[in-house]
Amino acid sequence: MGAGHAHPLYLDRGGRVHRLAPEVKIMAVLLFTIVVVLTPPTSYPAFAGYFVLVAALAVVARVPALWLLKRATIELPFVLLAIALPIVGHGERVQWLGMSLSVDGLHGAWNIFAKGTLGVLASLLLAATTTMRDLLLGLDRLRVPAVFTQIATFMLRYLDVLADDARRMRIARLSRGYDPRFLWQVKAFAVGVGSLFLRSYERGERVYLAMVSRGYTGRLPSPNDRRAPAGEWAAAATLPLISLGIAVLA
Incomplete structure (x- = not known):
């Protein structure tokens, strides 16, 4: 039980993203998610850019698109909730295929679907390129x-x-x-x-x-205390920086 553990979402592809220190990947995904959440729901070009960015990252990480899509179905309950919002929402309404839909509900549905899907895809990419043990090690290095x-x-x-x-x-x-x-x-x-x-x-x-x-004082010893070099931080920073640039330009 002292050996490293992998989780079902981890894909051992040995790519450049896999070799990055876990703390830099965690921070990159966290900052990317914050940028996505703060983006106004009506900024449609920005969301298109985010999806392209996530797709490019999946290609670099060598994570198959079908693998991502299958596991992204975990957000299906939230998608069903989003579908119901235009029907039960209030305010200004529009007619579409004989149905009366709320404009605010449509914006809310798009907001849930777009941001939720981007967050799930980013999290799946993090899980696919980082073992569970490395995730915990990265959180420990980030002073959680x-x-x-x-x-x-x-x-x-x-x-x-x-x-x-x-x-x-x-x-x-x-x-x-x-x-x-x-x-x-x-x-x-x-x-x-x-x-x-x-x-x-x-x-x-x-x-x-x-x-x-046996001397336990509240913290397990770490067999590998390698700190991420500045180059890895710079490489991981490209994801939130590019997403921030997309948000500003959009």
Whole structure:
């Protein structure tokens, strides 16, 4: 469990973007997202430029477009909400295909769709080019409170263990001929969740005591303390700088 962990969204392509330090990629995506959020929803050329910029970054990072589109469907609930806004919105209305649509609702729907999609695509590119361990290391280098990074580190290390415990408990339940499928059988599921929580809590206590006895002081040692050189910061800064230029020109 001490080895590095990858997540399902990571693509090991070995490109130039992959080799950048995690903290510079996190900052680049964060600043790009801020520029996108602050862009007025009626600045349509700016959003077109942002999409072109994200597409160019995906090409440089060697992340397939189909891979991005499949995983971007996570925002589908928000897209459905955006579709409903023109119908239920108030204010000035326009007629389109026999439907009365709110102008403010149309602007709101476009705002949610455009900014949400750009944010999801940027986050997916960050996840595709950075392992989960490097993401946590980058957050730690950016001075994110240690309590958050340490909790996330432990969660990452023991998530597979907890999933395996839940799988074994389910197999044990099925081997005894009990497979709850209906609402009135939810008691078995609730008991299983409670048992898994207690076992996880007890394991966490044992692990913490073992770590303290070995000198743990609240921060895990980092095997690689390489700081990002100025060149990597400059390379990563091209994303927010170009997006800012697009916003200003648009």
